[in-house]
Amino acid sequence: MAALGHDAVSYAPxxxxxxxxxxxxxxxxxxxxxxxxxxxxxxQYGITATAIGLVGxxxxxxxxxxxxxxxxxxxxxxxxxxxxxxxxxxIMVIYLLTALFLGGFGNYLIPLMCGARDMAFPYxxxxxxxxxxxxxxxxxxSFFVEGGPTGAGWTLYPPQAISPGTPGIDGGIVLMLVxxxxxxxxxxxxxxxxxxxxxxxxxxxxxxxxxxxTVWGIFMATVLALLAFPALFVSALMMLLDRLLGTSFFxxxxxxxxxxxxxxxxxxxxxxxxxxxxxxxxxxIVALPAFxxxxxxLATHARRHIFGYRMMVWAIVAIGALSFVxxxxxxxxxxxxxxxxxxxxxxxxIIAVPTAIKVYNWVLTLWHGNIRLTVPMLFAIGFxxxxxxxxxxxxFLGNVTVDVPLSDTYFVVGHFHMVxxxxxxxxxxxxxxxxxPKITGRMLNELSGKIHFWVTFLGTYAIxxxxxxxxFQGVPRRYFAYGETAFISDSVQTVNTAITIAAIIVALSQxxxxxxxxxxxxxxxxxxxxxxxxxxxxxxxxxxxPRHGNFGAELPAxxxxxxxxxxxxAKQDFIPQNVPPEQVEALLPHADKxxx
Amino acid sequence: MTATLVFLALLMAVFVSWLLRQSINVQPWVAxxxxxxxxxxxxxxxxxARVGLAVFVAVATSLxxxxxxxxxxxxxxxxxxxxxxxxxxxxxNTVMLLFGSIALQWAWGGAKRGDPSALRFGLATGGACSIAxxxxxxxxxxxxxxxxxxxAANPANAFFFMMTALHALHLLGGLVAWARTVRRVWRGWAPxxxxxxxxLCALYWHYLFIVWVVLFGLVLMH
Numbered sequence: 001m002a003a004l005g006h007d008a009v010s011y012a013p014x015x016x017x018x019x020x021x022x023x024x025x026x027x028x029x030x031x032x033x034x035x036x037x038x039x040x041x042x043x044q045y046g047i048t049a050t051a052i053g054l055v056g057x058x059x060x061x062x063x064x065x066x067x068x069x070x071x072x073x074x075x076x077x078x079x080x081x082x083x084x085x086x087x088x089x090x091i092m093v094i095y096l097l098t099a100l101f102l103g104g105f106g107n108y109l110i111p112l113m114c115g116a117r118d119m120a121f122p123y124x125x126x127x128x129x130x131x132x133x134x135x136x137x138x139x140x141x142s143f144f145v146e147g148g149p150t151g152a153g154w155t156l157y158p159p160q161a162i163s164p165g166t167p168g169i170d171g172g173i174v175l176m177l178v179x180x181x182x183x184x185x186x187x188x189x190x191x192x193x194x195x196x197x198x199x200x201x202x203x204x205x206x207x208x209x210x211x212x213x214t215v216w217g218i219f220m221a222t223v224l225a226l227l228a229f230p231a232l233f234v235s236a237l238m239m240l241l242d243r244l245l246g247t248s249f250f251x252x253x254x255x256x257x258x259x260x261x262x263x264x265x266x267x268x269x270x271x272x273x274x275x276x277x278x279x280x281x282x283x284x285i286v287a288l289p290a291f292x293x294x295x296x297x298l299a300t301h302a303r304r305h306i307f308g309y310r311m312m313v314w315a316i317v318a319i320g321a322l323s324f325v326x327x328x329x330x331x332x333x334x335x336x337x338x339x340x341x342x343x344x345x346x347x348x349x350i351i352a353v354p355t356a357i358k359v360y361n362w363v364l365t366l367w368h369g370n371i372r373l374t375v376p377m378l379f380a381i382g383f384x385x386x387x388x389x390x391x392x393x394x395x396f397l398g399n400v401t402v403d404v405p406l407s408d409t410y411f412v413v414g415h416f417h418m419v420x421x422x423x424x425x426x427x428x429x430x431x432x433x434x435x436x437p438k439i440t441g442r443m444l445n446e447l448s449g450k451i452h453f454w455v456t457f458l459g460t461y462a463i464x465x466x467x468x469x470x471x472f473q474g475v476p477r478r479y480f481a482y483g484e485t486a487f488i489s490d491s492v493q494t495v496n497t498a499i500t501i502a503a504i505i506v507a508l509s510q511x512x513x514x515x516x517x518x519x520x521x522x523x524x525x526x527x528x529x530x531x532x533x534x535x536x537x538x539x540x541x542x543x544x545x546p547r548h549g550n551f552g553a554e555l556p557a558x559x560x561x562x563x564x565x566x567x568x569x570a571k572q573d574f575i576p577q578n579v580p581p582e583q584v585e586a587l588l589p590h591a592d593k594x595x596x
Numbered sequence: 597m598t599a600t601l602v603f604l605a606l607l608m609a610v611f612v613s614w615l616l617r618q619s620i621n622v623q624p625w626v627a628x629x630x631x632x633x634x635x636x637x638x639x640x641x642x643x644x645a646r647v648g649l650a651v652f653v654a655v656a657t658s659l660x661x662x663x664x665x666x667x668x669x670x671x672x673x674x675x676x677x678x679x680x681x682x683x684x685x686x687x688x689n690t691v692m693l694l695f696g697s698i699a700l701q702w703a704w705g706g707a708k709r710g711d712p713s714a715l716r717f718g719l720a721t722g723g724a725c726s727i728a729x730x731x732x733x734x735x736x737x738x739x740x741x742x743x744x745x746x747x748a749a750n751p752a753n754a755f756f757f758m759m760t761a762l763h764a765l766h767l768l769g770g771l772v773a774w775a776r777t778v779r780r781v782w783r784g785w786a787p788x789x790x791x792x793x794x795x796l797c798a799l800y801w802h803y804l805f806i807v808w809v810v811l812f813g814l815v816l817m818h
Contacts, residue, residue: 559629
C-alpha cells in the first residue's frame with residue numbers, strides 16, 4: 001500500500017448521484033407481497049425458482065427410477081417418461097437457473113454492489129416477478145390439463161411437438177409455449193432494470209472497472225438474454241400459430257396415422273435455427289453469472305485479488321459476443337452443408353479461448369492465496385473442476401466428425417449436465433452459503449454445509465461420469481427402455497442402476513440443504529455485518545439485513561476496486577471499497593518506518 | 597439470420613468501443629482518494645429513462661430482426677411462397693402513423709417550450725392518428741380475409757398477419773404510456789413536468805414508424 005497512486009482518468013459515474021424517491025409501504029402486503037424493493041423481489045424469485053426447481057428434481061428422480069429399475073414402477077409409462085424429460089429440462093434451464101441467477105442474485109446484488117438505493121424502475125421490477133410467477137403457474141397447470149404436459153423434449157422440435165403421437169399436443173404444448181412467452185415478457189421487464197441500474201445508478205467513484213465481477217457477469221448475461229430471448233419468443237409464437245391456426249411456418253406436408261395433414265411446405269429446420277439462436281446464448285446466460293460470482297467467491301475466500309481483472313471482464317464480453325455465432329453446432333446432424341458445419345466448429349473452438357483464460361485466472365487467483373476452505377470456497381473450487389471437466393467433453397462435441405456418432409447419446413447428456421447443470425448449481429449453492437448471512441443476518445450451519453457439498457460434488461460425478469461411457473456405447477438419450485439391443489452391453493443396466501442410486505443420494509442431500517436454510521434462519525449463529533471480511537459494498541451496509549434503501553442516509557463513495565485483499569503493507573487483510581486511501585494510511589502505524 | 601447478425605454486430609461494435617474507452621489505460625487496482633472530482637462519464641442527456649427506452653428498443657429490434665430473418669429464410673424453403681398483394685389501405689395507414697409520429701414530436705417541442713396548447717394538440721393528434729393506424733390495420737386484415745388471403749393459406753400471409761400483429765402490440769404498449777401522459781396533462785401538470793414522458797413517447801413512435809416502414813417494404817418487395 002506504500003505506493004498509493006491516483007489514476008488520472010476523466011471518466012467516472014456522476015459526482016453527485018441523485019437520490020431516488022422510494023415507495024415506503026407501511027403494510028405487510030405492501031412490504032412483502034407487492035414489494036418494489038429489489039431485495040424482497042430477489043427473495044420472491046429465489047423461493048419461486050427453488051419451488052419449481054424441486055419439481056424438476058422430482059421429475060429427474062422419476063426418470064432415473066425407470067432407467068435404473070425398468071418396469072418396476074407402474075406410474076411411469078413411455079408417455080409420462082417423455083413428459084418428465086421435457087418438463088425437467090425446461091424447468092431446470094429456464095424457470096430455475098435463468099430466473100435464479102438473474103431474477104434472484106441479479107436483484108439482490110446489483111443495487112447493493114453498485115451502491116444504489118434500488119433498481120432504476122422498481123415498479124416494472126415488481127411486475128417482472130409477478131409475470132414470472134404467472135409463467136411458472138401456466139407451466140404447472142399443464143400437468144393438470146387433458147393429455148398432460150408436452151413430451152416433445154425440452155427443445156420442442158417440430159413437427160413432433162405438435163403432431164399426433166407425441167404426449168401433450170392438446171393443452172400441454174399450448175400452455176408450454178404461452179408460458180415461455182410470458183416468461184420472456186417478465187424477464188424483459190427485469191432485464192431492463194438490471195442493465196439500466198448497472199449503467200446509470202452506480203454510486204460516486206464506482207467506475208466500470210471497479211465493479212465486482214459478479215455484477216459484470218450478471219450484466220453481460222442480461223444483455224445476452226435480452227437479445228436472445230426474442231428468438232425463443234418468435235419461435236414459440238410461430239409454433240403456436242402452427243398449432244392453433246394451422247399455419248405452416250415449421251410443419252411440412254405429412255402423413256400422420258394414415259391421414260394427410262393440412263400443413264404445407266413448412267420447414268422444421270427454421271425452428272431449429274431460431275431455437276438454437278436462443279439456445280446457445282442461453283448456456284452463457286446461465287454460465288456468465290456463475291463465472292462472475294465464482295470469481296468473487298474465490299478472491300474473498302483466498303484473501304487474494306482476482307488475477308487479471310481486466311482480462312476477466314473482456315473474457316466475459318468476448319464469450320457473450322461469440323455465443324451468438326455458434327448456434328448451429330447443435331444442428332450438425334440436421335443435414336447441413338459440411339462447410340457450414342466447419343465454420344461453426346471453428347467458432348465453437350474459438351470460444352474455448354476466453355473461457356480458458358477465465359479458468360487460468362481462477363487458478364492463478366488461488367496460487368499463493370491464503371485459502372480458507374469455507375463452504376462457499378468448497379463449492380467455488382468444485383465449480384472449477386466440474387466446469388473444466390464439462391468443458392473438455394465439449395471440445396469433442398464441438399467437432400463435427402466426433403459429434404455425429406455421439407449425437408443424441410448419453411455422452412451429450414453427461415456433457416451438458418456437467419457444464420451447464422452441475423457447474424452453475426454448485427455456484428448457486430456457494431453463493432447462497434456466501435450471501436445468506438447478509439440476507440438473513442445468520443450463518444448457515446457449516447457441518448451440514450460441508451456434508452451437502454461433498455455428497456453433491458462426489459455424487460454428481462457418480463451420476464454424470466458414467467454417462468460418458470454409456471454414450472460411447474451408443475446408448476441413445478430420451479429412451480424409455482432399451483429392450484434387447486445388440487450394441488448395448490449388459491453392463492449398461494448395471495451402470496444405470498448405480499447412477500439411479502447416486503441420484504437418489506444426491507437428491508436427499510438437497511433436502512439437508514433446504515433444512516439448513518430453514519433451521520439457520522431461526523437458530524443460526526449471528527453473522528454480524530461482514531462475516532467473510534469482504535470488500536464489496538453489500539457487506540458495508542449500516543444494517544444487516546440491509547433495509548429498504550440499502551445504505552442509510554448517505555450513499556457510499558467508492559475509492560478502490562473490489563479486490564483489495566492482503567494488500568502489501570496494510571494492517572488489515574482487506575480494505576472495503578468505500579474506505580478512502582487516507583484511512584488506510586491510518587491503519588499503518590509503521591508505514592513511515594517501512595518506507596524508510 | 598443475416599439481418600439479425602448484422603444488427604447484433606452493430607450493437608456489439610458500439611458496446612465494445614464504449615467499453616474500450618472505459619477500460620484502456622485504466623488501472624483498476626489503484627485506489628483513488630478524490631472521488632468527488634470525477635466528472636460524469638456519460639454525456640449529460642443520458643437519463644435512466646432514456647437509457648431504459650434505448651435498451652427496450654434494442655430488445656424490440658432484436659425481435660423484429662429475428663422475425664425478418666425467419667421471413668427471408670422461410671421464403672426460400674418449401675417452394676410454396678406466394679407474395680401477398682398489399683391492399684392500398686396500407687399506404688393510408690403508413691401516412692397515419694407518420695402523422696402520429698410528427699404530432700408527438702410537435703408535442704415534445706411544446707413541452708420543451710412550455711407551450712401547453714402545442715403540447716395538448718400534439719398529444720391528442722398523435723394518439724388519434726395512432727388509434728386510426730391500428731383500426732386501419734384491422735381493416736386491412738378484414739380486406740385480406742375477404743380477398744381469400746387467409747392466415748393459414750400461405751406462409752406469406754401468415755408472416756404478414758404475425759408481423760402486423762407484433763407491430764400493433766408494440767404500438768398498443770406505447771399507447772398505454774401515452775394514456776398515462778395524457779391523464780397527467782388532463783390533471784393540469786405543467787409542460788415541464790410531463791416533458792420526460794412526452795419525449796419518450798415521441799422517440800418510441802419514431803422507432804415504431806421506422807420498423808413499420810421496414811416491414812411494409814418487406815411485404816412490397818417481390
